[in-house]
Amino acid sequence: RKEVEQDPGPFNVPEGATVAFNCTYSNSASQSFFWYRQDCRKEPKLLMSVYSSGNEDGRFTAQLNRASQYISLLIRDSKLSDSATYLCVVNTGDSSYKLIFGSGTRLLVRP
Amino acid sequence: EAGVAQSPRYKIIEKRQSVAFWCNPISGHATLYWYQQILGQGPKLLIQFQNNGVVDDSQLPKDRFSAERLKGVDSTLKIQPAKLEDSAVYLCASSLDRRYEQYFGPGTRLTVT
Numbered sequence: 401r402k403e404v405e406q407d408p409g410p411f412n413v414p415e416g417a418t419v420a421f422n423c424t425y426s427n428s429a430s431q432s433f434f435w436y437r438q439d440c441r442k443e444p445k446l447l448m449s450v451y452s453s454g455n456e457d458g459r460f461t462a463q464l465n466r467a468s469q470y471i472s473l474l475i476r477d478s479k480l481s482d483s484a485t486y487l488c489v490v491n492t493g494d495s496s497y498k499l500i501f502g503s504g505t506r507l508l509v510r511p
Numbered sequence: 512e513a514g515v516a517q518s519p520r521y522k523i524i525e526k527r528q529s530v531a532f533w534c535n536p537i538s539g540h541a542t543l544y545w546y547q548q549i550l551g552q553g554p555k556l557l558i559q560f561q562n563n564g565v566v567d568d569s570q571l572p573k574d575r576f577s578a579e580r581l582k583g584v585d586s587t588l589k590i591q592p593a594k595l596e597d598s599a600v601y602l603c604a605s606s607l608d609r610r611y612e613q614y615f616g617p618g619t620r621l622t623v624t
Contacts, residue, residue: 404553443602443615444554487553496567497609501553 401426404502406488412508417478421486421505423471429493433464435473436487438504444487447473478509513537515616517603523622529591532619536584536605542566543580544613545588546602554602560586561609593623 406423413419425433433450448455450462450471461474471488488502516535524530536543541562546554557576559566562583571578575594580586590597600620604613 408551443617445615446612489553496559498556498559498567499613501555503551503553 402502403427403500404488404490406502406505408503408505410506410508412510413478414510415478415480417509418474418476419478419507420475421473421488421507423473423488423502425469425471425488425490425500427490427493427500428469430469430490431493432491432497433462433471434489434499435460435462435471436489436501438485438487440484444501447486475507478507480509480511483507483509515603515605515614517601517616517619519619520617521620521622523624524593526595526623527592529589530593530621531587531589532601532603532621534586534588534603534616536586536603537614540605540607540614541583542606542609542611542613543586544604544606545578545586546604546615548600548602548618550599557588559609566609590621593621595623597621598623 404425435447436444437447438444450464454463459476463472485504485506487504492498518533543560545557548554557571558568558578560580563580578588600618602618603616606613
Protein backbone atom coordinates (compact mmCIF):
# COMPACT_ATOMS: atom_id res chain seq x y z
CA ARG A 401 0.00 0.00 0.00
CA LYS A 402 1.33 3.45 -0.91
CA GLU A 403 1.96 5.81 2.00
CA VAL A 404 -0.11 8.54 0.33
CA GLU A 405 -2.73 7.65 -2.28
CA GLN A 406 -4.50 9.97 -4.67
CA ASP A 407 -6.77 9.57 -7.68
CA PRO A 408 -4.49 10.56 -10.59
CA GLY A 409 -7.38 12.04 -12.63
CA PRO A 410 -7.42 13.98 -14.82
CA PHE A 411 -10.45 15.88 -13.60
CA ASN A 412 -11.76 17.85 -16.57
CA VAL A 413 -14.21 20.54 -15.43
CA PRO A 414 -15.71 23.74 -16.89
CA GLU A 415 -14.87 27.16 -15.51
CA GLY A 416 -16.98 27.96 -12.50
CA ALA A 417 -17.38 24.33 -11.42
CA THR A 418 -16.72 22.98 -7.97
CA VAL A 419 -14.27 20.09 -7.80
CA ALA A 420 -13.06 17.95 -4.92
CA PHE A 421 -9.92 15.85 -4.53
CA ASN A 422 -9.38 13.15 -1.97
CA CYS A 423 -6.30 11.60 -0.47
CA THR A 424 -5.66 8.79 2.01
CA TYR A 425 -2.52 8.20 4.04
CA SER A 426 -1.30 5.08 5.81
CA ASN A 427 0.81 6.39 8.70
CA SER A 428 -1.37 7.11 11.72
CA ALA A 429 1.57 8.96 13.33
CA SER A 430 1.52 11.69 10.66
CA GLN A 431 0.96 15.09 12.23
CA SER A 432 1.23 17.63 9.43
CA PHE A 433 -0.72 17.70 6.20
CA PHE A 434 -0.48 19.88 3.13
CA TRP A 435 -1.68 20.43 -0.38
CA TYR A 436 0.96 21.49 -2.91
CA ARG A 437 0.32 22.69 -6.42
CA GLN A 438 2.62 21.81 -9.32
CA ASP A 439 2.28 23.41 -12.73
CA CYS A 440 3.54 21.53 -15.79
CA ARG A 441 7.34 21.36 -15.81
CA LYS A 442 7.56 23.60 -12.72
CA GLU A 443 8.47 23.02 -9.11
CA PRO A 444 5.87 22.22 -6.41
CA LYS A 445 4.59 25.15 -4.38
CA LEU A 446 2.69 25.08 -1.11
CA LEU A 447 -1.02 25.75 -1.66
CA MET A 448 -2.20 25.35 1.91
CA SER A 449 -1.67 23.51 5.15
CA VAL A 450 -4.48 21.29 6.41
CA TYR A 451 -5.62 21.65 10.00
CA SER A 452 -7.75 19.30 12.10
CA SER A 453 -10.57 21.83 12.26
CA GLY A 454 -10.55 22.33 8.50
CA ASN A 455 -9.45 25.55 6.88
CA GLU A 456 -10.39 27.81 4.02
CA ASP A 457 -8.35 30.14 1.84
CA GLY A 458 -10.52 31.99 -0.63
CA ARG A 459 -11.97 29.47 -3.06
CA PHE A 460 -10.01 26.59 -1.51
CA THR A 461 -11.16 24.49 1.44
CA ALA A 462 -9.12 21.70 3.01
CA GLN A 463 -10.38 19.12 5.48
CA LEU A 464 -8.75 16.39 7.53
CA ASN A 465 -10.33 13.26 8.99
CA ARG A 466 -7.75 11.67 11.27
CA ALA A 467 -9.95 8.70 12.17
CA SER A 468 -10.27 7.70 8.52
CA GLN A 469 -6.77 9.00 7.59
CA TYR A 470 -8.32 11.04 4.81
CA ILE A 471 -7.64 14.53 3.47
CA SER A 472 -9.69 16.51 0.98
CA LEU A 473 -9.36 19.68 -1.09
CA LEU A 474 -12.38 21.52 -2.47
CA ILE A 475 -12.02 24.17 -5.15
CA ARG A 476 -15.03 26.39 -5.77
CA ASP A 477 -15.64 28.56 -8.84
CA SER A 478 -12.77 26.96 -10.80
CA LYS A 479 -10.60 29.25 -12.91
CA LEU A 480 -8.55 28.38 -15.98
CA SER A 481 -5.48 29.21 -13.91
CA ASP A 482 -6.34 26.43 -11.45
CA SER A 483 -5.26 23.86 -14.07
CA ALA A 484 -2.34 22.05 -12.46
CA THR A 485 -1.44 18.91 -10.54
CA TYR A 486 -2.40 18.91 -6.87
CA LEU A 487 -0.10 16.95 -4.56
CA CYS A 488 -1.29 15.61 -1.23
CA VAL A 489 1.57 15.67 1.29
CA VAL A 490 1.92 14.28 4.81
CA ASN A 491 4.84 14.13 7.20
CA THR A 492 6.25 10.96 8.70
CA GLY A 493 5.38 11.96 12.25
CA ASP A 494 8.92 11.49 13.54
CA SER A 495 11.57 14.06 14.46
CA SER A 496 12.79 14.42 10.88
CA TYR A 497 9.48 16.00 9.77
CA LYS A 498 10.14 14.28 6.45
CA LEU A 499 7.43 14.88 3.84
CA ILE A 500 5.82 12.11 1.81
CA PHE A 501 4.23 13.22 -1.45
CA GLY A 502 1.35 11.58 -3.24
CA SER A 503 1.57 11.12 -6.99
CA GLY A 504 -0.83 14.00 -7.56
CA THR A 505 -4.23 14.63 -9.07
CA ARG A 506 -4.32 16.46 -12.37
CA LEU A 507 -6.95 19.16 -12.87
CA LEU A 508 -7.90 20.61 -16.25
CA VAL A 509 -10.29 23.57 -16.23
CA ARG A 510 -11.80 24.26 -19.65
CA PRO A 511 -13.41 27.51 -20.88
CA GLU B 512 14.35 37.54 -1.63
CA ALA B 513 16.18 35.15 -3.95
CA GLY B 514 14.76 31.66 -4.21
CA VAL B 515 16.48 28.29 -4.31
CA ALA B 516 18.94 28.17 -7.19
CA GLN B 517 19.86 24.99 -9.06
CA SER B 518 22.16 24.21 -11.93
CA PRO B 519 22.28 22.94 -14.52
CA ARG B 520 18.63 23.09 -15.57
CA TYR B 521 18.99 20.26 -18.08
CA LYS B 522 21.51 17.47 -18.51
CA ILE B 523 21.72 14.60 -20.96
CA ILE B 524 24.26 11.85 -20.33
CA GLU B 525 24.86 8.28 -21.38
CA LYS B 526 24.43 5.41 -18.95
CA ARG B 527 27.49 4.68 -16.83
CA GLN B 528 28.60 8.32 -17.01
CA SER B 529 28.78 10.59 -13.97
CA VAL B 530 26.82 13.75 -13.29
CA ALA B 531 26.66 16.36 -10.55
CA PHE B 532 23.96 18.83 -9.59
CA TRP B 533 24.37 21.98 -7.56
CA CYS B 534 21.96 23.73 -5.20
CA ASN B 535 22.12 27.07 -3.43
CA PRO B 536 19.36 27.34 -0.81
CA ILE B 537 17.61 30.46 0.39
CA SER B 538 19.92 32.44 2.64
CA GLY B 539 19.57 31.48 6.29
CA HIS B 540 17.75 28.22 5.65
CA ALA B 541 19.16 25.48 7.85
CA THR B 542 17.44 22.51 6.23
CA LEU B 543 18.16 21.39 2.69
CA TYR B 544 16.50 18.54 0.78
CA TRP B 545 17.16 16.67 -2.45
CA TYR B 546 14.17 15.02 -4.11
CA GLN B 547 13.86 12.81 -7.18
CA GLN B 548 10.68 13.21 -9.22
CA ILE B 549 10.02 10.61 -11.90
CA LEU B 550 7.44 11.50 -14.54
CA GLY B 551 3.91 10.91 -13.26
CA GLN B 552 4.98 10.56 -9.63
CA GLY B 553 5.34 12.86 -6.67
CA PRO B 554 8.76 13.96 -5.43
CA LYS B 555 10.62 11.33 -3.40
CA LEU B 556 13.06 12.47 -0.72
CA LEU B 557 16.62 11.31 -1.34
CA ILE B 558 18.46 13.11 1.43
CA GLN B 559 17.80 15.74 4.08
CA PHE B 560 20.50 17.94 5.65
CA GLN B 561 20.25 19.99 8.81
CA ASN B 562 23.07 22.54 8.46
CA ASN B 563 25.90 20.29 7.23
CA GLY B 564 24.72 17.09 8.94
CA VAL B 565 22.57 14.36 7.39
CA VAL B 566 19.15 13.89 9.00
CA ASP B 567 17.78 11.25 6.65
CA ASP B 568 19.29 9.45 3.67
CA SER B 569 17.30 6.24 3.92
CA GLN B 570 16.10 6.41 0.31
CA LEU B 571 19.40 7.46 -1.24
CA PRO B 572 20.88 4.65 -3.40
CA LYS B 573 24.26 4.92 -1.77
CA ASP B 574 26.01 2.59 -4.21
CA ARG B 575 25.72 5.27 -6.88
CA PHE B 576 24.39 8.48 -5.33
CA SER B 577 26.26 10.80 -2.98
CA ALA B 578 25.54 14.23 -1.60
CA GLU B 579 27.32 16.75 0.52
CA ARG B 580 26.62 20.10 2.07
CA LEU B 581 29.91 21.61 3.03
CA LYS B 582 29.80 24.64 5.34
CA GLY B 583 26.05 24.16 5.71
CA VAL B 584 25.13 26.26 2.67
CA ASP B 585 25.47 24.98 -0.92
CA SER B 586 24.98 21.34 -1.72
CA THR B 587 25.93 18.96 -4.52
CA LEU B 588 24.30 15.68 -5.51
CA LYS B 589 26.32 13.24 -7.59
CA ILE B 590 25.37 10.12 -9.51
CA GLN B 591 28.14 7.72 -10.49
CA PRO B 592 27.55 5.67 -12.60
CA ALA B 593 24.16 6.70 -13.97
CA LYS B 594 21.50 4.20 -14.99
CA LEU B 595 18.58 4.61 -17.38
CA GLU B 596 16.14 4.61 -14.45
CA ASP B 597 17.84 7.70 -12.99
CA SER B 598 16.12 9.81 -15.66
CA ALA B 599 14.05 12.23 -13.60
CA VAL B 600 13.84 15.78 -12.32
CA TYR B 601 16.07 16.40 -9.31
CA LEU B 602 14.59 19.02 -7.05
CA CYS B 603 16.38 20.86 -4.29
CA ALA B 604 14.35 22.47 -1.51
CA SER B 605 15.19 24.42 1.60
CA SER B 606 13.39 25.50 4.74
CA LEU B 607 14.18 27.76 7.67
CA ASP B 608 14.16 24.64 9.82
CA ARG B 609 12.71 21.18 9.35
CA ARG B 610 9.27 22.16 10.71
CA TYR B 611 8.83 25.06 8.34
CA GLU B 612 7.56 25.40 4.78
CA GLN B 613 9.82 23.96 2.10
CA TYR B 614 10.67 26.11 -0.90
CA PHE B 615 11.65 24.28 -4.07
CA GLY B 616 14.14 25.23 -6.73
CA PRO B 617 13.32 24.89 -10.46
CA GLY B 618 14.92 21.45 -10.65
CA THR B 619 17.42 19.75 -12.94
CA ARG B 620 15.93 17.57 -15.64
CA LEU B 621 18.24 14.57 -16.19
CA THR B 622 17.97 12.29 -19.19
CA VAL B 623 20.10 9.13 -19.23
CA THR B 624 20.39 7.49 -22.65
